Amino acid sequence: DAGVIQSPRHEVTEMGQEVTLRCKPISGHDYLFWYRQTMMRGLELLIYFNNNVPIDDSGMPEDRFSAKMPNASFSTLKIQPSEPRDSAVYFCASSPILAGPYEQYFGPGTRLTVT
C-alpha cells in the first residue's frame, strides 16, 4: 500500500491567496484526520471525518479554514484567504477504526509558508 498521500509537499504563497491541500487516505480506512503542527502549539487536530462525514471540526481555527471529503479516497483542506500565521506543517492521517488501541497513519505532510 502506498500509505497516506498528500500534495503538495511544499507550498509557498502570498498573504491573501487561496491555498488547497490534498489528501488521499489508505484504502479501507474509515477515519480521516487533518492536523496542523507548529513549534509553538505542537500537533493540533483540526477536523476529522468518519465515512466521508465531518464529525468534529472544533479545532478549525476560523472561518477561513474549510475541509471537504467528497469521497472515500480524497479530502481537501482549504484556507481562504491565507495569512502568515497559517504557516505550519499540515498532516493528514487515516485510521481503520476509532476505538481501542488503534493506529493513525500519517501522510508526509504539506509544509506551508505564507509570506
Place this chain on the structure above:
Amino acid sequence: RKEVEQDPGPFNVPEGATVAFNCTYSNSASQSFFWYRQDCRKEPKLLMSVYSSGNEDGRFTAQLNRASQYISLLIRDSKLSDSATYLCVVPSGGSYIPTFGRGTSLIVHP
C-alpha cells in the same frame, strides 16, 4: 492543567544509556494511550500502545499509572537511531479522539 503535558527536553544521552520520559494527562476517563515517534521533518509514526498492564517491545517499555495520571516510556541501551521526538497521545475524555502532547526530544550521542 493542560490535557497532555510532556517535558520538551532535549534529553541528551550517550549511546547505551537508559532514558525515561513521562507524560501527564488531565482526563481520568481516558482509556487508551500511545507513544508516537517523530523524526526531524517527518511524520509521526506509532511506536507502541500503552496497556494497563504495561507493554514491552524490545528495548522499549511503556507503563501506565492511572492513580497519578501519567504514562511513561523507558528506552534501554539507547542507539543513535533513537534520536527523535517522542509524542504521547491521550484520547480525550470518553471518546477516542487523540490529543497529542508537544513531544519530548531525545538526542543520543556517540
